Amino acid sequence: MQKVIMGNHALSWGALLSRAEVIAAYPITPQTEVVELLSNMCADGDLDAQFIKVESEHSAMAASMGASAAGARTFTATSAQGLALMHEVLHWATGARLPIVMGNINRAMAPPWTIWTEQTDSISERDTGWLQIYTSSIQEILDSVIQAYKVAEQVYLPVMVVLDSFVLSHTNENCDIPDQKKVDAYLPKFNNEYKLDVNKPAAYGGLTGPDWYYELRYKIQKDTERSLDLFVETGKEFGEVFGREYGLVETYKMDDADTVLVTSASIASTARPVIDAMREEGHKVGLVRVRVFRPFPSDLMRKLLAGRKKVLVVDRNISFGMSGAFYEETKAALYNVKSSPPMWGYIAGLGGRDVPTNVVRDMIDQTLSEDHPEGDIIWIGVKK
Amino acid sequence: MVAFTRIDEEPIYIRSKIYEPDHLVVLEPTLIGAIDVTEGLKPGGWIIINSDKKAADFSQFKGFKVATIDATSIAVKYRLGSSAAPIVNTAILGALSKITGFVGLDAVRDAVREIAPVKKDENVKASEEAYEIAEAEQEQP
Amino acid sequence: MSDEIKWTKESDMPLMAMSLGRMTVNKTGSWRNLRPIIDKEKCIKCGICWKFCPDVSIEIDEEDYPVVVLDFCKGCGICVVECPKDAIKMVKED
Numbered sequence: 001m002q003k004v005i006m007g008n009h010a011l012s013w014g015a016l017l018s019r020a021e022v023i024a025a026y027p028i029t030p031q032t033e034v035v036e037l038l039s040n041m042c043a044d045g046d047l048d049a050q051f052i053k054v055e056s057e058h059s060a061m062a063a064s065m066g067a068s069a070a071g072a073r074t075f076t077a078t079s080a081q082g083l084a085l086m087h088e089v090l091h092w093a094t095g096a097r098l099p100i101v102m103g104n105i106n107r108a109m110a111p112p113w114t115i116w117t118e119q120t121d122s123i124s125e126r127d128t129g130w131l132q133i134y135t136s137s138i139q140e141i142l143d144s145v146i147q148a149y150k151v152a153e154q155v156y157l158p159v160m161v162v163l164d165s166f167v168l169s170h171t172n173e174n175c176d177i178p179d180q181k182k183v184d185a186y187l188p189k190f191n192n193e194y195k196l197d198v199n200k201p202a203a204y205g206g207l208t209g210p211d212w213y214y215e216l217r218y219k220i221q222k223d224t225e226r227s228l229d230l231f232v233e234t235g236k237e238f239g240e241v242f243g244r245e246y247g248l249v250e251t252y253k254m255d256d257a258d259t260v261l262v263t264s265a266s267i268a269s270t271a272r273p274v275i276d277a278m279r280e281e282g283h284k285v286g287l288v289r290v291r292v293f294r295p296f297p298s299d300l301m302r303k304l305l306a307g308r309k310k311v312l313v314v315d316r317n318i319s320f321g322m323s324g325a326f327y328e329e330t331k332a333a334l335y336n337v338k339s340s341p342p343m344w345g346y347i348a349g350l351g352g353r354d355v356p357t358n359v360v361r362d363m364i365d366q367t368l369s370e371d372h373p374e375g376d377i378i379w380i381g382v383k384k
Numbered sequence: 385m386v387a388f389t390r391i392d393e394e395p396i397y398i399r400s401k402i403y404e405p406d407h408l409v410v411l412e413p414t415l416i417g418a419i420d421v422t423e424g425l426k427p428g429g430w431i432i433i434n435s436d437k438k439a440a441d442f443s444q445f446k447g448f449k450v451a452t453i454d455a456t457s458i459a460v461k462y463r464l465g466s467s468a469a470p471i472v473n474t475a476i477l478g479a480l481s482k483i484t485g486f487v488g489l490d491a492v493r494d495a496v497r498e499i500a501p502v503k504k505d506e507n508v509k510a511s512e513e514a515y516e517i518a519e520a521e522q523e524q525p
Numbered sequence: 526m527s528d529e530i531k532w533t534k535e536s537d538m539p540l541m542a543m544s545l546g547r548m549t550v551n552k553t554g555s556w557r558n559l560r561p562i563i564d565k566e567k568c569i570k571c572g573i574c575w576k577f578c579p580d581v582s583i584e585i586d587e588e589d590y591p592v593v594v595l596d597f598c599k600g601c602g603i604c605v606v607e608c609p610k611d612a613i614k615m616v617k618e619d
Contacts, residue, residue: 097540136399156540164399167400168399194539194540194541201548202543204544205541219538269398270400273398354400356398356401357400
């Protein structure tokens with residue numbers, strides 16, 4: 001069924017089609033529509049789920065943990081301050097190995113108070129062990145929720161589906177709502193092998209000393225690494241069932257590219273016509289859109305970027321005292337590669353500052369005009 | 385407050401604001417005195433204004449094609465929103481359809497019927513009435 | 526501790542920190558160095574010691590007297606403090 005829907009509602013439809021059984025959430029701009037629609041869907045009987053209104057995002061994740069531990073497929077959504085408020089519980093969800101799927105609408109962190117888009121909120125959570133998918137279209141948002149459950153429930157790790165505030169969350173676009181039967185065939189019922197069961201009592205997350213904590217962390221990392229192949233497998237299968245294939249990254253005009261733009265989310269979408277225009281002018285430019293950021297697809301990035309002449313990375317986030325996260329991690333992946341190209345790291349679009357095609361063009365032009373980047377961080381368009 | 389729409393037959397990848405619109409719709413006429421609504425508007429583009437005045441009354445918009453539609457009165461007539469804050473967009477859509485021809489009236493009817501959360505019939509009627517009375521060829525300033 | 530489950534390598538471990546059975550295998554009574562003794566003469570069967578025990582280690586018998594569950598009692602002494610009739614005292618474990 002084709003429907004024009006907003007990005008937020010794509011998350012709701014994804015949760016409905018995935019047959020989420022428990023939704024515990026707290027409202028925050030620009031996430032509110034996600035749970036408003038889910039609550040309507042529950043009230044109308046379209047979604048057979050328990051909808052729990054909690055008093056804070058910390059509680060939202062705690063309630064989600066309880067539900068997932070009891071064996072329910074669980075969904076929630078939040079943004080910025082709300083994500084930060086549940087930080088402690090994000091670590092819990094990973095350590096407890098609970099395959100919760102959460103929509104995070106990227107919103108800049110306050111103060112100053114803001115509602116516009118920036119990735120720093122979810123980037124700040126990259127150490128929690130949550131898998132992260134950065135989306136760049138309404139269709140991808142919906143599809144990624146379904147794929148997220150399929151991966152999460154095989155590795156017993158939580159996944160966040162991330163989207164830009166307003167640019168995606170409140171943009172209305174044509175979207176194919178997949179057929180429920182096809183989704184059911186692709187995504188079987190959740191069977192939590194470790195679920196709470198009064199007939200098989202166990203204690204979870206008890207005190208674990210240095211003797212064995214290390215091994216439990218080793219297991220999490222191993223399963224995170226395993227998810228790289230699972231994202232590819234489930235993404236291929238998605239293509240076979242629904243006609244849209246998804247990978248760890250999306251590449252555009254990369255075959256003979258000398259200069260590569262690496263970026264994510266909505267900026268990666270806007271960059272496509274810029275790449276097209278520059279190709280018309282004879283520049284050999286290509287685009288890599290990083291979709292799965294956790295786990296970081298280091299091997300694939302090495303394959304794609306080694307041997308190129310120049311790479312520029314555009315981050316819509318910043319880790320103060322260092323630079324943008326996608327830049328840092330791309331550099332790290334390429335560090336030991338002999339033919340690693342020089343890399344420029346740009347910061348753009350913080351706090352929802354618009355990134356139109358001419359700004360993308362400016363960044364690529366700057367890289368083309370220099371042999372080496374001048375510093376570890378390059379700011380675009382600061383009003384000095 | 386500004387909103388942006390891109391329409392194409394091919395997939396649209398640009399996800400930024402629009403700085404050089406092809407056309408402009410002004411839902412609140414008092415904005416015209418307050419700001420330069422035509423900033424970036426391409427020459428020869430349509431400016432469709434919610435107003436009870438005639439197109440010729442907007443002489444400041446030389447170089448553009450001006451059309452007016454009294455969407456406020458239509459919205460009030462069908463009790464869409466309140467008389468203090470009428471919901472004019474379904475009427476504007478009908479006028480847009482007649483004036484520019486981007487979309488047909490049938491498409492507008494279907495879309496309005498699907499999206500209107502309440503008063504579906506009234507909203508569709510508002511679109512239809514605006515379509516009827518909007519003048520495709522308006523006297524230019 | 527009896528019935529302790531041991532493993533020697535990561536691959537033997539469950540996916541997450543979880544006990545492989547009921548926590549009743551963990552007999553915390555061995556932690557005790559002071560043991561509560563209830564004087565049935567003074568005891569008025571009010572049940573306050575049973576209510577206050579933080580480890581659910583006091584049970585009520587068929588005659589309504591409180592009985593300490595020595596397998597799990599850690600010897601914290603809260604029952605002594607709460608008893609309104611001073612019917613409980615702590616003695617050293619030998």
